Amino acid sequence: MPKIYSDEFKASALELLEQGITQKQVCQDLGMSKSALQGLSLPPPEPPPWLPPPLRAWSSSSFFISEGLLTPY
Template structure:
């Protein structure tokens, strides 16, 4: 029979992850399974992006694809931010030369 965890317990486990602990460490410290923690992480990610967790297998698969795509887009945006900052600094170092 699966254990029932309180919402406070779930929130504290997720907070430990945000503070930099690994999933393995959190599971060992709190005496829980990694699959339960991973389910809470996925649920939290869905809520963060404004989605309610799906009940059926097909819906869960679609949500997993959406989360992967969101993560890819966030990484791409971060790369573009860094490139923009780098190019802006390089432009300032060269006397703000502008192409004609």
């Protein structure tokens, strides 16, 4: 049976990753599997600054979500 993690727990795991702590260490510290950690929603990466604005919109998953082409977690 998969574990259900609270939003606060997920936020703390993502915060540790943003601080540069490795996935392996976060998993050990929080007692979760690597696949569970990887399943948490991470914000999409910023498109490169050299990409023209119309293509920058296409490069983010938020565009596909807003168009109904991708389902958010």
